[in-house]
Amino acid sequence: MKLFLGLIIFFIHVVFIAQAQRLCGTSGYTQKLILNEPSLKSSFDIAEAQIAAVTKKTNAARDTSTNEIIYIPVVIHILYKSADQNLSAAQVQSQMVILNNDYSNLNADKLNIPAVFATRAADSRIRFCLAQVDPQGKRTTGIVRKYTTANNFSAEDAMKFSTQGGDDAWDSKRYLNLWVCNMAGRTLGYSSVPGGPANVDGVVIGYDVFGTGSNVRSPFNKGRTATHEIGHWLGLKHVWGDAICGTDEVDDTPTQQYYNYGCPGFPHITNCSPDGNGDMFMNFMDFTDDACMNLFTNGQKMRMRALFAKNNLRNSFLLSFACDSTLVQGGVLPGADTVTTTPAKESFVVKVYPNPARAMITVECKRQSNTVAKTITIFNVLGNKLFSASLNAENTIINIAHFSKGVYILRIEEGSNKFTTKIIKE
Ligand SMILES: [Zn+2]
Structure with missing residues (x-):
């Protein structure tokens, strides 16, 4: 027992x-x-x-x-x-x-x-x-x-x-x-x-x-x-x-x-x-x-x-924007570098290339109607403003050669309209 x-x-x-x-x-x-x-x-x-x-x-x-x-x-x-x-x-x-x-x-x-x-x-x-x-x-x-x-x-x-x-x-x-x-x-x-x-x-x-x-x-x-x-x-x-x-x-x-x-x-x-x-x-x-x-x-x-290095399996996450709620405006697709926003008053199409880039990036912003001036700003991931200018022409070329390698946020604002994308400096 x-x-x-x-x-x-x-x-x-x-x-x-x-x-x-x-x-x-x-x-x-x-x-x-x-x-x-x-x-x-x-x-x-x-x-x-x-x-x-x-x-x-x-x-x-x-x-x-x-x-x-x-x-x-x-x-x-x-x-x-x-x-x-x-x-x-x-x-x-x-x-x-x-x-x-x-x-x-x-x-x-x-x-x-x-x-x-x-x-x-x-x-x-x-x-x-x-x-x-x-x-x-x-x-x-x-x-x-x-x-x-x-x-x-x-x-x-x-x-x-x-x-x-x-x-x-x-x-x-x-x-x-x-x-x-x-x-x-x-x-x-x-x-x-x-x-x-x-x-x-x-x-x-x-x-x-x-x-x-x-x-x-x-x-x-x-x-x-x-x-x-x-x-x-x-x-x-x-x-x-x-x-x-x-x-x-x-x-x-x-x-x-x-x-x-x-x-x-x-x-x-x-x-x-x-x-x-x-x-x-x-x-x-x-x-x-x-x-x-x-x-x-x-x-x-x-x-x-x-895994996030260039050409490696999870590298695509460096271009995933889904953490950024401002991208919701206009129904922006996360990760897309060509985006059409459809705000109430005006539509515009933004392209940023090349991305990643070593020196010059081109920001193309085509307006379907032409009213309000746009501001373009680049921030680092800490939110510090590194570049700011108003976007007058359809194409704006920005030199980022002096930036350290890494991820940056590029934002275009037009009144209450915002377009945000990630850019990568190589
Ligand atoms: Zn385990």
Whole structure:
């Protein structure tokens, strides 16, 4: 009887530990994709080669000028069957705050980073906004709510298709699609990795581990599941490389034997620890509890940002305007460089080229009627005005050769009419 009771207690203990462990579906999902469609393997390899081409350069050859803030417009597809799954806008907002804190190394718990790792903590200079403009150029809250008859979803992409009880992705070249739904089993979430099919590109998070607050499941109640999964979307691997003493292709995360869960004490030394500091179990790409994780490293930052380099997979996001609500006026298509606005009084067509540019840009502004003078202004991403002039001719040529490399905002104003576009100085 005693043995029997002991076994029961042991069993309960094992189940409890298992339920309390983080489970990310990304590796299994990626393997299954390749199994079903072997040609995808080369597509993933190309993405990896793109990242490596940027990160493997010597420090001297690395382009340090491309540290401009990268804005990622996010569309949240909320799939709900019961009211509690239909998360409030405030709940969504709590997740956005966590994402922006974690990706800018402004999370309050960075104080817990062990001193030996503290200098490796990075501000990725990647920021997230709820999309302000939808693919049709209409104003949006960035949240799409949809009732589903599905009891739950597994890591097999049904939530990404309206025909399967989910909601179709928005253009994944301009938006990060994030589906929030009831996940089957213990999986907290999963992400596509760079190089996957465009129509399933994005991140999936369980509704009960999304955002912060009292209705989120402990110990995954600090929004770190989304921080972790978006890390995968940005090309990061698990810190143990999904293998015993494997590699995550990042040189400032120490080799570690396997994943960690719960919250180990520091240092946690395993068989392949390179030194007495042991595992970086507090990295967002380990499996520890939300309250235990607190950093991305400089090496991880470089991997993430490599995807946005010229000709690389997520480069199109540098031209995604969906974070900018002023583009809603006139039904402007995000990302388009040729735009027709249709304000009440007057229409005009704007073209800005070349973009990206090294020196001269031409701003072409054709008016269909000719009344009010237009002002053209260029701001940097901090909102500082760098150039301002009135636009008299149809074509205005502006020299931006003296600008630092990076992203700028060009705005044309005509009374209450505004046209805004991003320009990139190469
Ligand atoms: Zn993961």
